[in-house]
Structure formats: structure tokens, C-alpha cells
Amino acid sequence: MTIVRRESLAEQAAELLLVRIRAGEWGIGGKLPGETTLAPQLGVGRSSAREAIRILAGRGVLSTRQGAGVFVIATDISESWKVIVQRADIVAVIEARTAIEVEAAVLAAERRTSTELKDVRRALEERDRHRADIPEHVGTDMAFHRAIVLAAHSPVLLELFDGFASRSRQAMIDMLQVRGRHGDEVDQDIHGRIYEAIASHDAETSAALTRGHLNTLKELLG
Known part of the structure; x- marks a missing residue:
């Protein structure tokens, strides 16, 4: 037993x-x-x-x-319940990402070096090339956001991001599967605008765009 x-x-x-x-x-x-x-x-x-x-x-x-x-009355948990739990879990991950990445965007706009800006740009271009496959797309998306965290020059934020990376990656894959679409032009454009704000040392705009992007993801699961 x-x-x-x-x-x-x-x-x-x-x-x-x-x-x-x-x-x-x-x-x-x-x-x-x-x-x-x-x-x-x-x-x-x-x-x-x-x-x-x-x-x-x-x-x-x-x-x-x-x-x-x-x-x-049933021999397994209903599919609707599984989707509810899955979505609730993804929302929690997005909220944690917001706490980390909005502050990182502010600091990156203030502290980034020219080399780090090139790394963010390179990650953005790589993200654009890998839109077809969900795992590849999520991997390149995370690389883009990690490049921003690196440019923030905050060891604590980097540690939080890296410690959270595995769970965040799976949640994002789950989210895109629930959403049914990914990698569209609007999504890529938002990431390009985040890059431009960081390039222009515009901390307020980089933070607002990052927060807005993550809030939109959360709302799509509502």
C-alpha cells in the first residue's frame, strides 16, 4: 500500500x-x-x-x-480544469517576469554599454529569425530579455532571472500553445521598440513598453 x-x-x-x-x-x-x-x-x-x-x-x-x-462521476480531471490550472500557473510566471524585467529595462536604459546594446540588437534579430517553431521562438525570446538584464548591471536581477529561467521557458511554451499563435509582426515590433528605448537611454519608455507587453500576455489568458 x-x-x-x-x-x-x-x-x-x-x-x-x-x-x-x-x-x-x-x-x-x-x-x-x-x-x-x-x-x-x-x-x-x-x-x-x-x-x-x-x-x-x-x-x-x-x-x-x-x-x-x-x-x-469521471475517471480523470476534466480538460477544462487542466486548462484553468495551466493558465493560472502561466499568469503567476508572467507576474514574476514583470517584477524582474520592468526594473531591468529601466536600469538597462541607464547603464547599458555600446557592446551590450549590440548584444541586445543581435538577440532581437535572432528572435526574428526563429518565429516558426515555438520552443526555438521562446528560447530566442528569453535570450533577448536576458541580454537586457545583463545590460542592467544588476547581479541580483540576473540571479533571479537565471534562477527562474527554466520555469519561465516552459510557462511561455505552454502559453503560446494555449494562445494558438506566436511570433507575429506586432509582437516583434514591441520588442524592437523596447530595444530602441534602451538605445535612446529612455528608461521610462523601456519600462512602460516592457510592462505593457507582459500585461498584454496576461490579459490574453483571461
């Missing part, structure tokens, strides 16, 4: 319960055992078992019928 770890007991209990449902232990319409029986099977207390049932009910897998018990 698989026992859950100590952290996030209710969520882990819900995952274990979902695995058992997927394995066919209870089919559609099947009734789950009571909390006193189910809780020790999952290695949690009754309150965690009860919360696990609530979690799966909220995700469209279980239904609680007053006076009758808990019944299986």
Missing part, C-alpha cells in the same frame, strides 16, 4: 485516490468507502481524506450526495 508523504497531505491523498480511480478500482457510478475506511488506506487522517474528496469533487471526478455517500 502506498502511503503519502508528510507535506501537502490532502493534495497527495487526492492524487493517490485519482490513481486508484484511473486504475479501475471504482468505475463510473461507483461508491467510495467511508472516510474511516479510506483515510488509513491513504495514510492520512479523516480530515485530510475529507479534503482530498473535496479536491476531486471540485475537479469533476467525484460527487458527494447527501445521505448517500461519495460517487465517481
